[in-house]
Structure formats: structure tokens, C-alpha cells
Amino acid sequence: KQEVTQIPAALSVPEGENLVLNCSFTDSAIYNLQWFRQDPGKGLTSLLLIQSSQREQTSGRLNASLDKSSGRSTLYIAASQPGDSATYLCAVYGSNTGKLIFGQGTTLQVKP
Amino acid sequence: DGGITQSPKYLFRKEGQNVTLSCEQNLNHDAMYWYRQDPGQGLRLIYYSQIVNDFQKGDIAEGYSVSREKKESFPLTVTSAQKNPTAFYLCASREGSGQPQHFGDGTRLSIL
Numbered sequence: 001k002q003e004v005t006q007i008p009a010a011l012s013v014p015e016g017e018n019l020v021l022n023c024s025f026t027d028s029a030i031y032n033l034q035w036f037r038q039d040p041g042k043g044l045t046s047l048l049l050i051q052s053s054q055r056e057q058t059s060g061r062l063n064a065s066l067d068k069s070s071g072r073s074t075l076y077i078a079a080s081q082p083g084d085s086a087t088y089l090c091a092v093y094g095s096n097t098g099k100l101i102f103g104q105g106t107t108l109q110v111k112p
Numbered sequence: 113d114g115g116i117t118q119s120p121k122y123l124f125r126k127e128g129q130n131v132t133l134s135c136e137q138n139l140n141h142d143a144m145y146w147y148r149q150d151p152g153q154g155l156r157l158i159y160y161s162q163i164v165n166d167f168q169k170g171d172i173a174e175g176y177s178v179s180r181e182k183k184e185s186f187p188l189t190v191t192s193a194q195k196n197p198t199a200f201y202l203c204a205s206r207e208g209s210g211q212p213q214h215f216g217d218g219t220r221l222s223i224l
Binding site: 004031032034036041042043044045046049051089091096097098099100101102103104105 | 118143145147152153154155156157160162168170202204206209210211212213214215216217218220
């Protein structure tokens with residue numbers, strides 16, 4: 001059974017710092033991996049989708065990497081800002097049906 | 113603007129009552145999904161539908177029912193058989209295989 005783990009559960013950094021969020025999964029036979037952001041009381045906002053054949057994907061200050069063989073993905077946030085404060089969720093697609101398996105998230109606080 | 117609309121934002125259920133959560137999308141996406149989010153836990157899949165008039169159970173379908181009579185609509189009914197319905201419910205859709213999943217703003221269900 002696929003399990004997704006995100007460590008740490010919470011992270012607090014000063015503004016301007018570059019940071020890395022970690023996601024690991026137990027079964028390397030994944031289709032794709034998607035990173036989301038969730039603000040308190042809100043739905044999920046899609047940040048990046050990495051296809052299983054890709055090694056990384058970039059959008060603005062965000063860069064996500066994928067290493068299927070080691071069962072790991074990282075989300076790199078450059079020059080963090082207070083507006084980046086949110087919970088970041090990693091989810092893997094275990095099949096082409098679109099069923100997502102989520103980690104429990106990392107709650108990020110960026111202090112001014 | 114294209115998007116996913118969930119209503120109502122807040123919903124209260126009395127004991128023994130069935131309630132229906134609405135999810136509408138105007139993205140012309142084939143696949144739609146319902147997830148449940150509990151504090152301290154990741155999102156869990158309730159039901160999903162890859163095409164009109166067809167749907168499958170997810171990991172926690174007991175006590176829930178769905179229908180998919182139209183492409184743009186995927187309502188979720190929380191029945192009285194669901195003994196612990198208090199949670200944040202999220203609806204999602206995606207265009208097809210290899211495409212990212214997009215989420216609505218959620219419905220928070222509480223018990224009176």
C-alpha cells in the first residue's frame with residue numbers, strides 16, 4: 001500500500017531564506033506527483049505537477065524535483081516571503097485513474 | 113472564469129439526516145473526485161468518477177453516495193450511516209490522464 005510522508009510537519013523561517021520541503025513515498029511505481037498549497041480554511045491550489053518521466057518542474061520561485069528510484073520529491077522555494085506561509089501538500093498518482101494519495105503536509109511560516 | 117464551485121461553504125447536519133454537498137465545474141473536465149480532510153490527517157478519497165454515469169468507490173466510501181448524471185456536476189450525499197461526518201469536504205476535477213487535479217474551496221460539515 002502506497003504511503004506518503006512529509007517531513008517536517010512544521011517549519012518556521014525568516015523572510016528571504018531559501019528552503020526545501022521533503023516528500024517521500026514507499027512505492028516507486030507512481031504515475032505522477034503533484035504539489036499543492038493550502039491556506040487555512042481554503043481548498044487546495046495546484047503548484048506543480050511532475051510527470052513520472054520528468055526529473056524536475058519549475059514555476060517562478062518554486063522548483064520541484066522527483067527521484068522515483070529513491071521514492072523522494074522535494075519542493076524548493078527561493079527567497080521566501082510572508083505570503084508563502086501556508087500548508088504544502090505532496091500527493092502521488094498511483095495509477096492513471098487520477099486517485100491521489102496525500103501526505104499530511106508541511107505547515108510553513110515565513111516571518112517578516 | 114473557469115473553475116470548481118462547491119456549495120454550501122458551511123453545512124450542519126442533524127442526527128439521522130442525509131445532506132447533499134454540491135460540486136459543479138465549468139472546466140469541461142471528464143474526471144471528478146471527492147476527498148475528506150480531517151485535522152491531523154491527509155486527504156482521503158471518498159468517490160471518483162472518470163466519465164458521466166460511472167463512478168467508483170474510493171478508500172472511505174461507507175456512509176456516502178454520489179451520482180454523475182451530468183459532466184459538470186458530481187454531488188456527494190452524506191447519509192445517516194456515516195457516523196463521523198464532521199470534516200472538511202473537497203471536490204476536485206481533472207481533464208484527463210497526465211493532467212493536474214484542481215480543487216474547489218471546500219464545504220465544512222458539522223453535526224448539530
